[in-house]
Amino acid sequence: MVQKWVIKRELARSARHLKFPFYAIAAPIQRYLHDRSKAQNSRFTPGLQPRGAQLALYLLHQKDALLASTFETCQHLAAKGFSTLIVSNTPLAEADRQALAPYCFAMIERPNFGYDFGGYRDGVLWLLDNPGPVTRLLLLNDSVWFPTLPGEDFLAQLLASDCDLYGAIMSQRKRHVSDRYVQSYAFGFSGKLVETALFKRYWQHLNLQSDREWTIRRCERKMTAVFRSAGHKIGARWDFPDVEKALRQLGDADLIAVLQLEAKLEQKRGEVIGPLVARHGQPGWRVEVEAYINSPKFRKFILLLHPSVWLPLNFPFLKKSKERRFAQHRPYFIQSVGPECNPVMLAEIARWDAMDPLVTSAVSQTADTAV
Incomplete structure (x- = not known):
């Protein structure tokens, strides 16, 4: 819905x-x-x-x-x-x-x-x-x-x-x-x-x-x-070939994290992604996941991909937008990329959503379920 x-x-x-x-x-x-x-x-x-x-x-x-x-x-x-x-x-x-x-x-x-x-x-x-x-x-x-x-x-x-x-x-x-x-x-x-x-x-x-x-x-x-x-x-x-190459190189745990974040940000994809994640470990799972990620159904907007993809890409930007999806994305950045991040910027990012109660609630829920 x-x-x-x-x-x-x-x-x-x-x-x-x-x-x-x-x-x-x-x-x-x-x-x-x-x-x-x-x-x-x-x-x-x-x-x-x-x-x-x-x-x-x-x-x-x-x-x-x-x-x-x-x-x-x-x-x-x-x-x-x-x-x-x-x-x-x-x-x-x-x-x-x-x-x-x-x-x-x-x-x-x-x-x-x-x-x-x-x-x-x-x-x-x-x-x-x-x-x-x-x-x-x-x-x-x-x-x-x-x-x-x-x-x-x-x-x-x-x-x-x-x-x-x-x-x-x-x-x-x-x-x-x-x-x-x-x-x-x-x-x-x-x-x-x-x-x-x-x-x-x-x-x-x-x-x-x-x-x-x-x-x-x-x-x-x-x-x-x-x-x-x-x-x-x-x-x-x-460009998209860079993103696709980085996604192919991820281990299973990171691929699952990518899928779960996609389901959170694009809830209409949850009906597909949930069962796909649940089949992890079954024969052909990796092929099935890569086929889904390479399909037009999977959004490859780099600014909202799971930050585990950013490290192999050496991608050094993070949006400040207060839009909900970016606010939900930031806890994943802090968890995945935080140890590599400029400490001044990391401290600022961690405080960024604190003054907006609606965003803070959404971020808190995201942090509780972050992989």
Whole structure:
């Protein structure tokens, strides 16, 4: 039986889509008004870090004091040779500006217009208006903890890639190849692409709305299509062949954990997964499980897979979303990956859901049954 919260979510999503034609009309006007008032409504502060050619645009949206994990991420970017531009979609306290200054060459504080892509756009346009050499431009936002694993290689792969647009994750396998897109919480551009007229035109004319569905559909998904259609090479560190290979290499106990978490997050699959787990030890069980995992019925959304899959993948991101399924997923991360995790981030993750009673209840139930 489909849960009520899922039905409500889908109905709300459908209702929001009815607004899209009006958004499409209003967006160019709102973009124009935002650009006209940007100088008055934004604040620029220089940082202490020298600006190099290997750039990171790190987008923040933290309404209270900055999280300790923010500084861990900044330190990691600096250690990997990135010069960082901070873009904050909320005002920063003076103490936070001073604390961030050693880890960035500039800070921009702006209104939260257009969500993450609005912040990306203002940051990218500032860089283009203040030109300097660029070999690689990383865009990263604080909707994820990063890096949660000490030996992460995403940044090294990004720098070594010959792709013009290279992200952490490519979207769902079920999509047509031409429709698949780079997910937007961590991705980068080559210096060659940054120098093109298309790159500047894309960001200048990007239609924004402060609406999650609009941002996903009209910004995140279309960005890949724009640059792919112009002949630029697209790639990602993790794709479905990587996930499938990691799943095949798991032992039986980890496979059962993967299935049980899938049944918890996708309860409609419980009728299939429950009996499948119960048949463990019978002849042909492994073949049957692998056939199910390789079928379209099994969701391979890497951000919600059991974290035992993440270790062989060296996957160093964890979503901060308060959405129930991500909250239910975090105790599994703490149990499976916790010993490998950055201790500052691990402590923050363990406290993350404590202030939301509904989420806390769900997390507690998950922790009680975690494998």
